[in-house]
Amino acid sequence: xxxxxxxxxxxxxxxxxxxxxxxxxxxxxxxxxxxxxxxxxxxxxxxxxxxxxxxxxxxxxxxxxxxxxxxxxxxxxxxxxxxxxxxxxxxxxxxxxxxxxxxxxxxxxxxxxxxxxxxxxxxxxxxxxxxxxxxxxxxxxxxxxxxxxxxxxxxxxxxxxxxxxxxxxxxxxxxxxxxxxxxxxxxxxxxxxxxxxxxxxxxxxxxxxxxxxxxxxxxxxxxxxxxxxxxxxxxxxxxxxxxxxxxxxxxxxxxxxxxxxxxxxxxxxxxxxxxxxxxxxxxxxxxxxxxxxxxxxxxxxxxxxxxxxxxxxxxxxxxxxxxxxxxxxxxxxxxxxxxxxxxxxxxxxxxxxxxxxxxxxxxxxxxxxxxxxxxxxxxxxxxxxxxxxxxxxxxxxxxxxxxxxxxxxxxxxxxxxxxxxxxxxxxx
Numbered sequence: 018x019x020x021x022x023x024x025x026x027x028x029x030x031x032x033x034x035x036x037x038x039x040x041x042x043x044x045x046x047x048x049x050x051x052x053x054x055x056x057x058x059x060x061x062x063x064x065x066x067x068x069x070x071x072x073x074x075x076x077x078x079x080x081x082x083x084x085x086x087x088x089x090x091x092x093x094x095x096x097x098x099x100x101x102x103x104x105x106x107x108x109x110x111x112x113x114x115x116x117x118x119x120x121x122x123x124x125x126x127x128x129x130x131x132x133x134x135x136x137x138x139x140x141x142x143x144x145x146x147x148x149x150x151x152x153x154x155x156x157x158x159x160x161x162x163x164x165x166x167x168x169x170x171x172x173x174x175x176x177x178x179x180x181x182x183x184x185x186x187x188x189x190x191x192x193x194x195x196x197x198x199x200x201x202x203x204x205x206x207x208x209x210x211x212x213x214x215x216x217x218x219x220x221x222x223x224x225x226x227x228x229x230x231x232x233x234x235x236x237x238x239x240x241x242x243x244x245x246x247x248x249x250x251x252x253x254x255x256x257x258x259x260x261x262x263x264x265x266x267x268x269x270x271x272x273x274x275x276x277x278x279x280x281x282x283x284x285x286x287x288x289x290x291x292x293x294x295x296x297x298x299x300x301x302x303x304x305x306x307x308x309x310x311x312x313x314x315x316x317x318x319x320x321x322x323x324x325x326x327x328x329x330x331x332x333x334x335x336x337x338x339x340x341x342x343x344x345x346x347x348x349x350x351x352x353x354x355x356x357x358x359x360x361x362x363x364x365x366x367x368x369x370x371x372x373x374x375x376x377x378x379x380x381x382x383x384x385x386x387x388x389x390x391x392x393x394x395x396x397x398x399x400x401x402x403x404x405x406x407x408x409x410x411x412x413x414x415x416x417x418x419x420x421x422x423x424x425x426x427x428x429x430x431x432x433x434x435x436x437x438x439x440x441x442x443x444x445x
Contacts, residue, residue: 057428073412074246078326094336099241103408127184128205131161147193147400148278154189156271165265178266190400191218212237232347236340243333246409252276253413258425260414273410274403283399286385289321290395293354321382333380341383344390358386
C-alpha cells in the first residue's frame with residue numbers, strides 16, 4: 018500500500034499521497050489540496066516546494082553529490098567534453114560515436130548568426146552590459162526563425178532549434194564582449210572545437226593569429242560542464258514557467274539568462290573578484306578581513322565560500338581547483354588580486370572556524386579566479402555561466418514539454434484592502 022500523510026483541518030482528515038524518487042527523496046503530493054480542502058500552502062521562495070519531478074539532475078547537498086542523468090560530476094568533468102554532456106542532459110544518455118559526430122557537425126554548421134543581427138548589436142552602446150545584450154539577442158533569434166513559435170512542431174524541428182541555440186550562443190556571447198570594448202567581431206571557425214572556437218572569437222585580434230592554449234581550453238571545458246545544470250534553481254525554474262505558456266524555446270532561454278543576471282544567482286563569481294579587489298585596495302592585510310568575517314556583528318562576508326545547497330563541500334570546487342592551479346601556472350600571471358585569492362584559500366582551508374561551519378571554497382571562488390586569469394572582465398562572468406547552463410535550461414524545457422505539464426500558476430494569500438467604494442476626485 019502506498020504511503021500517505023494525514024492532514025487534519027477543522028473536523029476533517031485528509032490523506033495526501035507520498036511520492037518517492039529514485040534516490041529515496043520523499044515529497045508530500047499536495048496537487049489536489051485546494052480542490053479537496055479549499056486551502057493552499059504558503060512557501061515563500063518555494064524553499065520546501067517541489068514544482069516538478071525530473072530525471073535530469075540529482076543533487077544531495079548534505080553529502081556533496083551532483084549527478085547528471087546518473088553520472089557523477091567528477092567523472093564527466095574528468096573524461097567528457099561539453100558537447101557530450103550537453104547531449105546527455107538534453108537527450109538522456111551519452112551519445113554513441115555516430116550520434117556524437119552528427120550532433121557536433123550540426124552545431125558546427127549553425128555557429129554563424131544572420132548578418133542582420135549585427136544591426137542590433139551595433140546599436141547597443143559600448144557600456145551596455147553583456148548580459149543585457151545576450152538576453153535580448155537570444156530572444157531576437159526567434160524573429161529570425163518564426164517557425165519556432167508554431168505549435169505541434171516535429172521532433173526534427175525542435176532538435177534544429179536546440180542545435181541552433183547551442184551553436185549560436187557562444188557567437189552571441191563573444192560578440193557581446195567585443196561590442197563592450199569597441200572591437201571588431203570575430204567569426205566562428207569550423208576548424209576549432211566548441212571551447213576553442215569561443216576563445217578565438219573572444220580574443221583573436223586582426224594584428225595576430227590566435228591559437229587557443231590546451232590548458233585554457235581544458236579549464237573552460239570543465240567550467241562549462243560544472244555549470245551545465247543544477248536542479249530547480251532560479252533560472253531553470255524561470256525557463257520552465259515561461260516555457261509552460263508554450264512560449265518558444267528562444268524566449269524561454271532568454272528569460273533564464275535574465276534570471277541568471279541577478280547578483281543573488283549568477284553573479285556570485287563577480288562578487289568574489291569584487292571582494293578580493295576590496296581587500297587589495299584596503300592595504301590592511303588579509304588577517305584584518307579574516308577577523309571581520311569571523312565577527313558576527315560585522316556585515317562583511319567572505320564571498321565564494323560555503324554554498325546555499327552544499328552544506329559540507331561543493332563537489333565542483335574540488336574539480337575546478339586543479340584547473341585553476343593549472344591555468345595560473347601555465348600563464349605565469351603576476352596579479353596581486355590573484356595572489357590574495359591563493360593566500361585566502363590557504364587560510365580558510367586550514368582554519369578550524371571555517372572548517373567547522375563548512376565554509377570551504379566553492380565553484381564560484383575558483384571560476385572567478387580562472388576568468389580573471391584569462392583576461393575576461395567581471396561583467397562577462399555571468400555570460401560565461403549562461404553559456405555553460407544552456408544545455409541544462411534546454412533539458413529542463415524539453416522535459417517539461419514532453420511531460421505535457423500545465424502552465425505554471427502559483428497561488429497567493431491576499432493581504433490588501435477589503436472591498437471599498439469608489440469616490441469621485443472632488444470627494445477625496
